[in-house]
Amino acid sequence: MAVQRAQGPPKPPQGPPVQLYHQSSQYRHWRYSKEDLDKVRSELNEHAVSRVRSLWEEERAQQAVQDTPTPVAGSSADGTASEGPSQPATPPPPADIEYLTVADEQALVSYYLTQIVALCNAFKFPEMVLATAMSYLKRFYLRNTAMDYHPRNIMLTCVFLATKTENFPISIDTFAAKVKTPPAGILSLEFxxxxxxHFEYKVHHAHVALSGLVLDMQTAGVPAASLTSALPRAHAQLRASRLSPAELVYSPAQIALACMRAADRESVETWLGVKEGKKDAAERRREEVNAQRKGKGKDGGEGLATPQGDGEGSQSDEPPALEHAALLRLLDEIQAMVQDAQKNVVDKARATEIDKRLKWARNPEKDPKSALYKKRQAEEQAQREEKERAKAAKRPPQDDGSVFD
Known part of the structure; x- marks a missing residue:
């Protein structure tokens, strides 16, 4: 009997390795162009304004039926009830309500991004928890608006959820006691x-990419002293980038490179020069191989050989000089976005001003004190009771299996 020879381990796939980021849900579902990002936010805001205006009309009608107007409590920038000096005791007509604009919503979310930083620092959470919580908050408001869910409440849930997804758990009782919020108020928003x-909890962060970039720069011969000096400044740029929409437009590696470039332009240019030199050498080698294949085709009668590529995206049609110029333009865009976030930090006064308008611009369905909320709760309770009665009617008498319904 012939003995079969061991096949050995499978051969690795041909072509360049694919980055994990480009296989992730973050790349597929949470990456936008600037134009698409503005469009998503604009459409979300327009639909919210239309919906909230309609619900306020229904709220007024419900109050008229009950003949007991129920003012909806507002909330200040720290989430406590507030009454602005110019705020009426009863809601104005829906057409007169000053609804939030896209800029208002983004300013409010930006303010609570800074509160995440303060909160995580107070708890001494690791940077991974802080960065993930900030990403969660930004992603949440690409699917929802501040007129439906107040950012303060969502912020607390995002932080608590990030402690679990990043494997740095804290008990809900300890967390809730320190932020002075009932545990149920945090847990009820987790789902x-x-x-x-979309239950996509994994986030690829730029500060992790920065660590890999620094190691590669050391391998390329960039002086260690320069990198050691520049690294704190690069991390400061990264922290500022989290207050911007950069992670929704650019990859973590691009953001990391832009932040390092802002910290030490000379070192990055040196590293890019080394990379370009290696790429040019690889291109020359490829041309030599292709020339040899063509020569073999003429001499041996095998025809012209087609150059073997490394897979999609492995070789660009643009010359290296154009690729380098495009990269520099991209890095300039990221740096400008980060600088804009640094210059336009939203303070508490601005957040409080927006919050006063949010008192009437918020969705009355979400407020337990509104007549519409109470009506919805009564309708849901009636539906549950009707289902229970229907089950009971179909159930045979003395049916022990009913305990599993």
Whole structure:
């Protein structure tokens, strides 16, 4: 009997390795162009304004039926009830309500991004928890609006959820006690936040990419002293980038490179020069191989050989000089976005001003004190009771299996 020879381990796939980021849900579902990002936010805001206006009309009608107007409590920038000096005791007509604009919503979300930083620092959470919580908040408001869910409540749930997804758990009682919020108020929003994230909890962060970039720069011969000096400045740029929409438009590696370039332009240019030199050498080698194949075709009668590519995206049709110029333009865009976030930090006064308008611009269905909320709760309770009665009617008498219904 012939002995079969061992096949050995499978051969690795041909072509360049594919980055994990480009296989992730973050790349497929949470990456936009600037134009698409503006469009998503604009359409979300327009639909919310239309829906909230309609619901306020229904709220007024319901109050008229009950003949007991129920003012909807507002909330200040720290989430507590507030009454602005110019705010009426009863809601104005829906057409007169000053609904939030896209800029208002983004300013409010930006303010609570800074509150995530303060909160995580107070708890001494690791940077991974902080960065993930900020990503969750930004992603949540690509599927929802501040007129439906107040960012303060969502912020707390995002932080608590991030402690679990990043394997740095804290008990809900400890967390809730320190943020002075009932545990149920945090936990009740977890499923909503998870749904809005499409249950995609993994986030690829630029600060992790920066660590790999620094190692590669050391291998390329960039002086270690320069990198050691520039690294704190690069991390400061990365922290500022989290207040911007950069991670929704650019990859973590691109953001990391832009932040390092802002910190030490000379070192990055040196590293890029080394990379371009290696690429040019690889291109020359490829041309030599192709020339040899063509020569073999003429001499041996085998015809012209087709150059073997490395797979889609492995070789660009543009010359290296154009690729380098495009990269520099992209890095300039990222740096400008980060600088804009640094210059336009939303303070508490701005957030409080928006919050006062949010008192009437918010969805009355989400407020437990509104007549519409109470009506919806009564309707849901009636539906549950009707289902129970229907089950009971179909159930045979003395049916022990009913305990599993």
């Amino acid at each position: 909503l936040v998870s749904q809005s994230l």
